[in-house]
Structures are given as C-alpha cells and as structure tokens.
Amino acid sequence: MPYSIKAAAARCGLSEYTLRYYDKAGLLPFVARDASGYRAFTDGDMALLHTIICLKNTGMRIDDIRTYIQYVMAGSSTVAERRALLQKHREAVAAKQRAIAENLKEIDYKLALYEDPQAAQLVARELAAASQDKQAANLPDAFAGIH
Numbered sequence: 001m002p003y004s005i006k007a008a009a010a011r012c013g014l015s016e017y018t019l020r021y022y023d024k025a026g027l028l029p030f031v032a033r034d035a036s037g038y039r040a041f042t043d044g045d046m047a048l049l050h051t052i053i054c055l056k057n058t059g060m061r062i063d064d065i066r067t068y069i070q071y072v073m074a075g076s077s078t079v080a081e082r083r084a085l086l087q088k089h090r091e092a093v094a095a096k097q098r099a100i101a102e103n104l105k106e107i108d109y110k111l112a113l114y115e116d117p118q119a120a121q122l123v124a125r126e127l128a129a130a131s132q133d134k135q136a137a138n139l140p141d142a143f144a145g146i147h
Contacts, residue, residue, distance in 0.1 A: 002032075002040035012049055026066045027052055029073055048072065058093045 009016045022028050023039065030048060034040040041049070048069075055065050068085055071078035113122055127143055134141040 002034065002042055003046070005039045005041070008039075008041040008046065008049070011046060012053060014053065022052065025062055027062070027069055029069065055089065058089070059096065060089050064089070 003011065005016050005019055009019050012019075014022075019028070019039075023031065028039075028045075028049070031039050031041055031045050052065055052069070055068065056062075060068075064085065068082060071082045071085070113119060116122060127146060131141050131143045134143065
C-alpha cells in the first residue's frame with residue numbers, strides 16, 4: 001500500500017515541505033502520482049529515499065545526489081558511475097571523520113584538564129604560559145589581569 005507524502009515524511013523523519021523540495025529539485029523522479037495527482041510512495045521509494053537522506057546527511061551536494069538518482073533511473077548500465085560517485089563521497093566523509101576525531105582529541109584533553117582535581121592550578125599555568133608567549137613576542141597581552 002502506498003504512503004502519502006505525510007506518511008512518507010513521518011516514516012523518514014523529514015518534513016512534507018522537504019520532500020516537496022526534493023521532488024522539485026529532481027531527487028524523486030521515481031515517486032509516482034496516484035489517480036488524484038498526489039505523490040504515492042512505495043516501500044521501494046522509501047528505500048531509495050533513505051539513501052538520499054544518507055547522502056544528504058553526510059554532506060553530499062544536491063547536484064551530486066541528483067546525478068546519483070539519474071544514474072539509478074538509467075538502470076544497471078550505470079553501476080560503474082554510481083560506484084565512482086559514491087567512492088568519491090565516501091573518501092570525503094572519511095576525511096571529515098578523521099578531522100572530527102582529531103578535534104575530539106582536543107575536546108577530550110580539555111575535559112580531562114577541567115576534571116582534574118588540580119584544574120584551577122593547571123589552567124593558571126596554561127594562562128601564565130600564554131602570557132609569557134605574548135610578552136616574548138612583544139605583543140599586547142590579552143591575558144593580563146586574568147586569574
């Protein structure tokens with residue numbers, strides 16, 4: 001049984017507005033219209049919509065998602081193109097993951113610092129070192145007077 005746009009939106013966690021936008025942007029050419037002209041989503045449509053959401057949530061541009069969907073709509077002769085597009089996107093996502101992991105290390109370092117019983121002294125030591133760096137470089141000390 002097909003899903004209305006309202007039911008499809010609820011199932012995939014997007015708004016009806018977003019689904020209409022995706023349709024107008026050319027991302028949903030596979031979604032049929034019923035006899036009354038309303039969009040009717042099947043389970044297969046929902047599976048492909050899940051892929052679209054995954055690609056969008058991982059930073060793929062709408063134009064690239066549209067290209068992917070065009071490949072899907074062209075059939076199995078585009079498997080190589082789909083693989084290349086997804087491989088390129090995967091590499092970009094993996095690079096973002098590595099950058100996030102590096103940033104997470106800094107956050108963990110700061111949390112460990114602030115959870116240390118000697119946190120106030122350790123922070124004061126960091127502040128003093130930052131002040132000394134400014135003085136050594138003959139720069140105004142934005143940290144002066146901070147305790």
